[in-house]
Structure formats: structure tokens, C-alpha cells
Amino acid sequence: MIQSVLFINPPSLPGTTANREGTAGMGVTVSTPRGFYYPPQTLAYGIAVLREAGYLVGGVDAVGQDLSLPATLVLLRDHVPDLFVVHVTPQTWDADVRFLQALRGDFPHIPVLLIGTAAHFIPHARWSPWATALLAGDAEWGLVQAVRALPDQQPAAGLWYAHTSTPPAPVRIPHHPTLPRPAWDALPTDVYPFLSLWGSRGCEHTCAWCPYRLGWGDSRRVRDPQEVAEELVWLAQTFGKPRHIFRDPLFAAQPEWVRTFCRELTRRASPPPPWEVEDRPEHLTPDLLHQMARAGCTQVKLGLEIISPSLLVRWHRVPDARAAQAYIRAAAQAIRTCRKEGILCRAFVLTGIGETEEELAATEAFIQEHKPHYVSVKRFVPYPGLPSPPELSLPEERLRAWEERLQAHTYPPRPSWRHRLRRIWS
Structure with a gap:
């Protein structure tokens, strides 16, 4: 019988940072120690639902606490539960399996359940020697049933046992779910510079370069906006963070x-607590951005991608050339409106998708003309389920020089802007 459960965000590999919440649960391995990573939201909600169901639950965030593998194992020896729940992702698997092997060696008789919205993309042969089962999909919605099913190896939605090679359909959170408040109190929140939350999950767009619809599902499910507002205010008042980041891929897809x-x-x-979002340009209309600014929105991550109608169409970002032109106009308008409303705008640009010199030049000219506060350049990664990348049409050194020029065209705010924001919420 399972009564106690310990959730674990495993340690990173030496010299790296495992960002398991990144890229819709596909994960990101940052090539520097103590690099950027999202606090383990999956653990916070998972702990909350099991706690509500009556289990004795705890959490260990080895990444946030900067614990080595040996230090993590020492900590676990003082907190041996009936079940380990371990967050894993395809892109952090090298670190994950290293930890799972050590965990199995030290605790051979304790069952291990793997979770992660994209964990089911890890091949069965790679994880099955080291875990009892894997819960595919949205863990917070399937955990209670999975934990109840584990002792007798009974079926449950999304539950994939090590002895079964056929994967189940991922369990998905429905529209308007009722969830307990995330159990950030069970995690080392003092080391997190911000906390995250979500108002919707899933994406119905078909961009061929994007893993979000694979990790979070291709149908958009939303929470009750009143419940989300209550959670944000509670987060701000309880933990006092200067930033709260929505993980929704399409925050403003439903204006109402x-x-x-x-x-x-x-x-x-x-005043309302500060919060940040990400979205496509066409959703961020001037009227909506105005209302968001008045309600405390401080930053928008804008999925600009590239200024190339042909690539936008080829990779299914938009349906046709006319839609591509409207998309580019919407991006320009969103950047202008963010500046007018006092919202920081970080434009995300994508390379490695077969772009030409002319298309890079068009993107650079767009950034130079409209001057978002920041630009982040990402390279296309062929995550599981995505197409193979096209051959690079430009030398690597040319792309790096172009990225540096983009940064020179941005217009970051003065440091006093953030200081004023922190004073408001101190």
C-alpha cells in the first residue's frame, strides 16, 4: 500500500542545467551550470493533487538546490517513501537515466513512477529497466488514479508499465479543470527568482517546427479565469516574488x-501582481494589450520566428502568403503597442529552418525598424515527432554574426524600470 510519496526533480549533469519544464516538457539542457530553468511546476501541482487525496507527500528539487548526484542520494536516504515520482524529459534524459540508475541501486525495492508531459516520447527500452511505470501526459490529472493502480499493476489512464511495450494515450487535462493550488511550499521557493502558473494548455496550430502541441496536446484546454486570477494573487501574497510567468503557449488566443x-x-x-505571457503576434491586439497592461502584465514573449512569408507558409505557421503578410503586420503592431503600454517585449526568432541571406536580412531589418526591448534567437531542434532539420544554407559563423547584430538593434529599458516594479511589490 502506498501512503508516502516523494517527488524528485533530478540533479543536472555536471557543468549543465536541466530545465525540465522547458519546451512543453520536452526539456532543455543548458550548457552552463546554474543556467536558466523554470521552477518545477509539474512537481508543485503533482504534490498538491496527491496531498489533497490524503497522501503524505514531499518534494526534492535537486536542480534548484544545486545538488550533485551523491548529495541527492544522501538526502533521499533520510526521506525514504513508499513511492518515488521522478520528472524526466527527452532532452534531459542523459541526466535522468544517470539518476535513475543510482536510485535503483540505492533503493531497489521502492517503486519508481516517471512523469512529464512529454516523457512518453522517451523510448520504452530506455526507461523500462529503471522504473516501474511512466505516466504519459498531464501528470496532475492522472496521478491519483495512477498511484492507486500501481501496487497491483492495475490499468489507469496514461499509465505505461515497464512490462508493457505498447504506449497508452496520454492523459490530458480537460476544459475548466478543478485543481488545488500548487504546493510550492513543499519546494525550495527561496531559490526561485520567479514562479510560474498556467491558464491554458495545448495548441491547435500546426507549426511544423514547434514541439508545444506534442508535449501539451493539439487541443487547447482552459482553466476558469477567476480561478487563475485567484491563484496569481495568492502566489504573489504568499511567496512575494517580483515575477510570475504564465507557461501558456497561447495566452491571448481567447480574448474574452x-x-x-x-x-x-x-x-x-x-496594484495587481506582475505577470508575463507568451503568444503569437495576431492574438496580441492593441485593445487586449492595453487591458493586460492595466492588469499588471509586465512582459510579452512574442513568437516572431522569421520575416519570410515563404518560410512561414512552408512550416505551416500561417496558411498562405496573405496570412503571412498579416502576421508580420500584427507583429509590428504588437511591438509598438507593448512599448506604448509599458510592457516589455521579447521577440523570439528562429533559425535553422532553411533561411537564406535575404530572409535573415529581412528579419534584421524588421528588428532594426521596430526595436523590441529584447531578442532571443533559437535554433530549430528536431524534438521527437518533429521533422528533420534542413541542411544549413549558411555557415555557422555567419549565423552567429547575424545574431549579434540583432542584439545591437534592440532597445532594453533602463534598469530603473525593474527597480520601480520591485518597489511596488516589496
Whole structure:
């Protein structure tokens, strides 16, 4: 019988940072120690649902606490549960399997359940020697049933046992789920510079370069905006962080949802707590950005990608050339409006998708003209389920020089901007 459960965000490989929440649960391995990573939101919600179901639950974030593998194992010896729940991802698998092998060696009789929205993309042969089962999909929605099923190896939604080679369909959170508040209190929140939350999950767009619809599903499911506003205010008042980041890939896809959320947020807190979002350009209309700014939105991550109608169409970002032109106009308008409303705008640009010198030049000219506050350049990664990357049409050194020029065209705010924000919420 399982009564106690310990959730684990495993240690990174030496010299790296395992960002398991990144890229819709596909994960990101940052090639520097103590690099950027999202706090383990999957653990916070997972701990909360099992705690609500009556289990004795704890959490270890080895990445946040900067624990080595030996130090993590020493810590676990003082907290041996009936079940280990371990967060794993395809892109951090080298670190994950290293930890799982050590865990099995030290605790051979304790069952191990793997979780992660994209964990089921890890081949069965790679994880099955080291774990009892894997829960595919949205862990917070399937964990209670999975933990109840484990002792007798009974079936449950999304539960993939090590002795079964055929993967199940991932369990997905439905529309308007009722969830407990995330159990950040069970994790080392003092080391996190921000906390995260979500108002929706999944994406119905078909961009061929994007892993988000693979990790979070290809149908968009939303939470009640009033519940999300309550959670954000609770996070700010309980933990006092200067930043709160929404992990939704398409925060503003439903304008009325955003308006309701903003209205509920301003009704509950004055001033409202600071929050950040990401989205496509065409969703971020001037009217919506105005309401978001008044409700405390401080930063928008804008999925610009590339200024090339042909590539936008070829990779299914937009349906046709006319839509591509409208998309580019919407991006320019979103950047201008963010600046007008006092919202930081970080434009995300994508390379490695077969771009030419002319297309890079067009993107650079766009950045130079419209001057977002920041630019982040990402290289296309062929995550599981995505197409193979095209051959690079440009030398690597040419791309690096281009990236440096893009940064020179940005217009970061003065440091005092953030200092004022922190004073408001101190």
C-alpha cells in the first residue's frame, strides 16, 4: 500500500542545467551550470493533487538546490517513501537515466513512477529497466488514479508499465479543470527568482517546427479565469516574488478569457501582481494589450520566428502568403503597442529552418525598424515527432554574426524600470 510519496526533480549533469519544464516538457539542457530553468511546476501541482487525496507527500528539487548526484542520494536516504515520482524529459534524459540508475541501486525495492508531459516520447527500452511505470501526459490529472493502480499493476489512464511495450494515450487535462493550488511550499521557493502558473494548455496550430502541441496536446484546454486570477494573487501574497510567468503557449488566443481574467485580477488586488505571457503576434491586439497592461502584465514573449512569408507558409505557421503578410503586420503592431503600454517585449526568432541571406536580412531589418526591448534567437531542434532539420544554407559563423547584430538593434529599458516594479511589490 502506498501512503508516502516523494517527488524528485533530478540533479543536472555536471557543468549543465536541466530545465525540465522547458519546451512543453520536452526539456532543455543548458550548457552552463546554474543556467536558466523554470521552477518545477509539474512537481508543485503533482504534490498538491496527491496531498489533497490524503497522501503524505514531499518534494526534492535537486536542480534548484544545486545538488550533485551523491548529495541527492544522501538526502533521499533520510526521506525514504513508499513511492518515488521522478520528472524526466527527452532532452534531459542523459541526466535522468544517470539518476535513475543510482536510485535503483540505492533503493531497489521502492517503486519508481516517471512523469512529464512529454516523457512518453522517451523510448520504452530506455526507461523500462529503471522504473516501474511512466505516466504519459498531464501528470496532475492522472496521478491519483495512477498511484492507486500501481501496487497491483492495475490499468489507469496514461499509465505505461515497464512490462508493457505498447504506449497508452496520454492523459490530458480537460476544459475548466478543478485543481488545488500548487504546493510550492513543499519546494525550495527561496531559490526561485520567479514562479510560474498556467491558464491554458495545448495548441491547435500546426507549426511544423514547434514541439508545444506534442508535449501539451493539439487541443487547447482552459482553466476558469477567476480561478487563475485567484491563484496569481495568492502566489504573489504568499511567496512575494517580483515575477510570475504564465507557461501558456497561447495566452491571448481567447480574448474574452483574457478580459475576464484581467477584470478579476484588478478586482482582487490593487496594484495587481506582475505577470508575463507568451503568444503569437495576431492574438496580441492593441485593445487586449492595453487591458493586460492595466492588469499588471509586465512582459510579452512574442513568437516572431522569421520575416519570410515563404518560410512561414512552408512550416505551416500561417496558411498562405496573405496570412503571412498579416502576421508580420500584427507583429509590428504588437511591438509598438507593448512599448506604448509599458510592457516589455521579447521577440523570439528562429533559425535553422532553411533561411537564406535575404530572409535573415529581412528579419534584421524588421528588428532594426521596430526595436523590441529584447531578442532571443533559437535554433530549430528536431524534438521527437518533429521533422528533420534542413541542411544549413549558411555557415555557422555567419549565423552567429547575424545574431549579434540583432542584439545591437534592440532597445532594453533602463534598469530603473525593474527597480520601480520591485518597489511596488516589496
